[in-house]
Amino acid sequence: MSDPRPVLVVTSLHDPTADVVISELHDRDIPVARLDSGDFPASLSVEAEITAHGLKGHLRTPxxxxxxxxxxxxxYRRPTGFAFPHLNDQDARFAITQARYGLGGVLAALPGCLYVNHPHRIGDAEFKPAGLAAAVQAGFLVPPTLITSSPDAARAFVKRHDSVIYKPLWNPVYLMDGASAVVKIAEVGADDIDESVAGTAHLFQQRIRKTGDVRVTVIGAKTFCVRIDSDLLDWRTDYSRLRYTPVEPPPRIEQALHHYMRHFGLVFGAFDFCIDEDGQWWFLECNPSGQWYWLEAETGLPMRAALADLLERNP
Incomplete structure (x- = not known):
C-alpha cells in the first residue's frame, strides 16, 4: 500500500523546476500539495494547534x-513574499511579521518531515560571508575576499591583488526604467573605488584566472558535476554561449562538499566553482535553493529522479 503522506511544495506559481519535480512525483503516485506562502491569507489559510502530542492542524488552499x-x-523552493497592500505601512509591517513568524514558524516545525531544505537553514546559508568562511573550514580553496564599507580598505585590497572583481552580497529586485535588472559581477581597479563605497557593505574578491567553471548539484547523497565552458567572466549573463560537460569531482572536493552541507544542515545545494590553469577547483558560492533542471536538459543527468527519490525518502 502506498504511503498517503503528501510532499508539500512551497513555491511561487511560476516555477518550472518545481513543475517537473511535481510531475515526477505524480508519476510515482506520491501525493503533492503545492502552495505559495505569499498567498496567505487571501487564498491560503493555516490552523495549527500545539498539543501535548505535538503540532496538529491543516494548511488549506482552494x-x-x-x-x-x-x-x-x-x-522549499521560491515562494513570493508576504504582502498586505490594502493596509497602511505600519499595519502592513505588523501583519507581515505576524505572518512570517506564524505561518513561517508552522512550516518550520512540521513533525517527522524531511526538509529540502529547511527554510531556516536556507536563510543561514544564503549569507555569503558565512558561506565563504564555512568553505574554508570544509577544505575548499577560496579566493582572498574582502567585505567592507571602507573605500581605503577596498583600494588597498585591490592594489594587493593582480585582478579583483566586485560581487553583490545579495541580488534583490532592482528596477531600471521599470524593468528588472541584476547587479553584475565586474572587474574593478583602484581608480574605480570612490567614497560611495562607504554607503553600504560590498564584496571584493581576487579574480581567479580560470579555464572553466563547474556547477555541482548535491541532492542528498548524490553529486552531479557539470563543467561549463565559455569566454564569460560570469557565465550566468549569457546562457547561449555556454557548453556543458559532465565531469567527476576530485576526491577532496567530494569530501568537502558533504562537510559544507553538514555544517549548514542542508540536503540540497548548488555549488559554483571555477577551475584555474593548474586544474585547481576554487569555491565561489553555494546556493541552497539554486536552479538545476536546465542542466538535466543539457546533459541527460538524472537529477529530477534524484530529487524525487529524496522527497519520496528513498535511499
Whole structure:
C-alpha cells in the first residue's frame, strides 16, 4: 500500500523546476500539495494547534488541504513574499511579521518531515560571508575576499591583488526604467573605488584566472558535476554561449562538499566553482535553493529522479 503522506511544495506559481519535480512525483503516485506562502491569507489559510502530542492542524488552499502532522517532506523552493497592500505601512509591517513568524514558524516545525531544505537553514546559508568562511573550514580553496564599507580598505585590497572583481552580497529586485535588472559581477581597479563605497557593505574578491567553471548539484547523497565552458567572466549573463560537460569531482572536493552541507544542515545545494590553469577547483558560492533542471536538459543527468527519490525518502 502506498504511503498517503503528501510532499508539500512551497513555491511561487511560476516555477518550472518545481513543475517537473511535481510531475515526477505524480508519476510515482506520491501525493503533492503545492502552495505559495505569499498567498496567505487571501487564498491560503493555516490552523495549527500545539498539543501535548505535538503540532496538529491543516494548511488549506482552494484546491488542497495538508495535514500538518503527516507531511512526508517539504520542498522549499521560491515562494513570493508576504504582502498586505490594502493596509497602511505600519499595519502592513505588523501583519507581515505576524505572518512570517506564524505561518513561517508552522512550516518550520512540521513533525517527522524531511526538509529540502529547511527554510531556516536556507536563510543561514544564503549569507555569503558565512558561506565563504564555512568553505574554508570544509577544505575548499577560496579566493582572498574582502567585505567592507571602507573605500581605503577596498583600494588597498585591490592594489594587493593582480585582478579583483566586485560581487553583490545579495541580488534583490532592482528596477531600471521599470524593468528588472541584476547587479553584475565586474572587474574593478583602484581608480574605480570612490567614497560611495562607504554607503553600504560590498564584496571584493581576487579574480581567479580560470579555464572553466563547474556547477555541482548535491541532492542528498548524490553529486552531479557539470563543467561549463565559455569566454564569460560570469557565465550566468549569457546562457547561449555556454557548453556543458559532465565531469567527476576530485576526491577532496567530494569530501568537502558533504562537510559544507553538514555544517549548514542542508540536503540540497548548488555549488559554483571555477577551475584555474593548474586544474585547481576554487569555491565561489553555494546556493541552497539554486536552479538545476536546465542542466538535466543539457546533459541527460538524472537529477529530477534524484530529487524525487529524496522527497519520496528513498535511499
Amino acid at each position: 484546491s488542497r488541504s495538508a495535514d500538518l502532522a503527516h507531511v512526508r517532506a517539504l520542498y
